Amino acid sequence: MRGLWRDRRAAFGLALLALVTGAAVAGPLVSSGNPTAQHDVVATRFLRPLATDHAGSFHVLGTDRFGRDVWTRLVYGARVSLTVGALAVLLSVVIGVLVGGAAGYWPGPVRTSLLALTDFVLALPRVVLLLLLAAMARPSTVLVIVVLGLTGWMSVARLVHGEVRSLAARPFVEGAIALGVSRGRVLARHILPNALTPVIVSVALGLGNAIMLEASLSFLGVGVQPPTPSWGNMIASGRDTLVNAPWVAAAPGVALVLVVVACTLLGDALQDALDPTTRYETVR
Amino acid sequence: MLSHLGARALAGAVVLAGVVTLTFLLVRLAPGDPVERLLGPTATPAQLAVQRRALGLDRPLAAQYAIWVGRFARGDWGRSIATGRPVRVLLGEAVPATLALVGTSLILSYLLGLAVGAWQSGASPRVDTAISITTVTLFALPGFWLGLMLVMTFTYWMHWLPAFGATGLDADGLTGWSRLADRLRHFALPLATLTLIGVGGAARFARGAMRDVRSQPFVRTAEAKGLSPFLVTRRHVARNALIPIVTLLGLSLPALFSGAVLVEAVFAWPGVGRRLVEAVQARDYPVVMAATAVTAVLVVAGNLLTDLSVAWIDPRIRREKRQS
Numbered sequence: 001m002r003g004l005w006r007d008r009r010a011a012f013g014l015a016l017l018a019l020v021t022g023a024a025v026a027g028p029l030v031s032s033g034n035p036t037a038q039h040d041v042v043a044t045r046f047l048r049p050l051a052t053d054h055a056g057s058f059h060v061l062g063t064d065r066f067g068r069d070v071w072t073r074l075v076y077g078a079r080v081s082l083t084v085g086a087l088a089v090l091l092s093v094v095i096g097v098l099v100g101g102a103a104g105y106w107p108g109p110v111r112t113s114l115l116a117l118t119d120f121v122l123a124l125p126r127v128v129l130l131l132l133l134a135a136m137a138r139p140s141t142v143l144v145i146v147v148l149g150l151t152g153w154m155s156v157a158r159l160v161h162g163e164v165r166s167l168a169a170r171p172f173v174e175g176a177i178a179l180g181v182s183r184g185r186v187l188a189r190h191i192l193p194n195a196l197t198p199v200i201v202s203v204a205l206g207l208g209n210a211i212m213l214e215a216s217l218s219f220l221g222v223g224v225q226p227p228t229p230s231w232g233n234m235i236a237s238g239r240d241t242l243v244n245a246p247w248v249a250a251a252p253g254v255a256l257v258l259v260v261v262a263c264t265l266l267g268d269a270l271q272d273a274l275d276p277t278t279r280y281e282t283v284r
Numbered sequence: 285m286l287s288h289l290g291a292r293a294l295a296g297a298v299v300l301a302g303v304v305t306l307t308f309l310l311v312r313l314a315p316g317d318p319v320e321r322l323l324g325p326t327a328t329p330a331q332l333a334v335q336r337r338a339l340g341l342d343r344p345l346a347a348q349y350a351i352w353v354g355r356f357a358r359g360d361w362g363r364s365i366a367t368g369r370p371v372r373v374l375l376g377e378a379v380p381a382t383l384a385l386v387g388t389s390l391i392l393s394y395l396l397g398l399a400v401g402a403w404q405s406g407a408s409p410r411v412d413t414a415i416s417i418t419t420v421t422l423f424a425l426p427g428f429w430l431g432l433m434l435v436m437t438f439t440y441w442m443h444w445l446p447a448f449g450a451t452g453l454d455a456d457g458l459t460g461w462s463r464l465a466d467r468l469r470h471f472a473l474p475l476a477t478l479t480l481i482g483v484g485g486a487a488r489f490a491r492g493a494m495r496d497v498r499s500q501p502f503v504r505t506a507e508a509k510g511l512s513p514f515l516v517t518r519r520h521v522a523r524n525a526l527i528p529i530v531t532l533l534g535l536s537l538p539a540l541f542s543g544a545v546l547v548e549a550v551f552a553w554p555g556v557g558r559r560l561v562e563a564v565q566a567r568d569y570p571v572v573m574a575a576t577a578v579t580a581v582l583v584v585a586g587n588l589l590t591d592l593s594v595a596w597i598d599p600r601i602r603r604e605k606r607q608s
Contacts, residue, residue: 216427
């Protein structure tokens with residue numbers, strides 16, 4: 001694990017995620033502080049990046065069709081996108097660990113049915129499922145988190161299942177059972193903590209994926225609803241002004257790509273750091 | 285081999301039944317009513333009731349489900365509530381459009397991805413890193429955003445390619461080559477969007493698979509006996525690396541269809557994905573059900589095909605299956 005910090009992919013990924021998270025947390029300090037602020041719309045709309053408006057405010061990334069500052073919306077959109085992504089991944093990890101842990105620890109009908117369920121959900125086209133689930137209620141931020149969590153737990157479940165199964169056969173588990181520790185306690189105290197290491201990789205990769213899917217849903221209009229800015233609905237609103245104000249759609253997209261790249265690189269680096277057979281990769 | 289195939293087909297049928305049932309439940313339990321949308325805000329409760337009865341929507345859910353399954357199996361897919369057109373006609377137009385887009389982009393992505401991965405697995409560390417940065421970025425691009433950026437560049441700035449639909453407004457008047465050219469020009473941007481992202485994913489995976497194979501002793505033997513680097517890659521590395529890659533190809537089908545839903549929405553491509561998005565929004569039950577069922581059939585069939593090709597590529601699996 002120590003080699004991880006010398007891995008340039010991990011360093012880049014962590015630095016970028018820290019930067020974006022920092023900007024999101026410090027929102028009012030690094031931006032105008034109000035993502036929905038509108039002044040004189042006619043005078044301030046579609047200002048180019050690096051422009052200063054009539055009132056003297058500077059707009060690093062220009063303004064959109066309502067004269068709202070794109071940089072401010074990007075920063076506040078990061079709050080929404082990162083929170084949704086993180087909570088969705090948390091939810092899917094919890095479900096995945098429960099399903100995978102149970103499937104790995106209790107052989108027989110429990111394992112068979114849970115694995116069948118996992119394979120089944122894995123075979124569903126996710127966007128179709130997301131569309132249908134999102135249609136179940138009025139679109140909202142909470143709904144997006146729940147929907148992404150419910151459709152993203154399968155890879156975690158598979159991983160945990162495999163780990164738990166192999167750990168359950170190890171001598172230290174047999175020892176704990178021989179000492180009279182209850183089965184539930186063996187699972188919770190001895191097996192799961194050891195099985196969770198590879199889940200870190202899924203968290204990193206899943207975060208990027210969840211942020212991307214949140215943007216997709218918001219782009220289709222069934223995710224986070226305007227005027228709350230999220231990167232997805234910012235791209236959707238920029239779509240209509242692609243000709244005269246391309247920066248409105250371009251900026252959130254670039255932010256999205258950078259965050260997803262950071263998550264993927266971090267996930268790759270973690271994977272290599274955890275897997276001794278590919279350790280040579282991290283030496284570079 | 286046959287029994288193995290039978291078991292996989294059975295599993296596929298179970299997935300199919302599950303998808304259809306789940307879709308039915310979700311779309312029915314969702315709030316919103318196609319009849320209210322159809323008749324508009326001025327309709328009286330009596331008019332709504334008459335229309336619901338005419339569509340069979342007043343029956344218990346279980347009965348409606350049974351009726352739908354029976355009719356669907358016999359080929360009677362009903363009529364779209366929103367447009368009144370037969371669902372089979374609607375999807376008959378949409379399925380070829382989606383298959384053309386998804387199929388072509390799948391083939392191109394994997395051919396290009398394999399080539400890039402093979403090149404990269406034997407390249408110097410600096411080239412390897414440069415390509416890795418490119419492929420991870422491509423892989424991270426959201427399809428709908430990449431589509432918009434391509435439209436901005438090639439349609440609005442350069443005026444080269446059309447951005448919307450599968451044919452131009454004057455398509456009916458075109459014949460021969462100009463008709464084909466019109467089709468291809470409309471095909472270019474959606475295809476490029478899906479393929480660029482696909483190449484990123486395929487190349488990343490191909491690089492990993494090839495590196496794994498390249499570190500094996502038999503590759504060193506092949507090199508030691510004097511085979512050219514190209515032949516080593518082609519005969520020994522690529523063939524062995526192909527097995528996990530083809531498996532991934534099958535697993536990536538659902539994701540590819542999901543991606544196509546968004547790309548079709550961006551480019552107004554008249555495929556199944558766009559029909560599905562519209563139908564879900566309008567609560568057009570017959571179209572939602574049929575479109576989901578068709579997508580699920582395509583995904584399941586694709587996975588079966590993948591299974592067969594893995595067995596065909598890997599003689600060990602082929603022989604094992606024959607003996608058992």
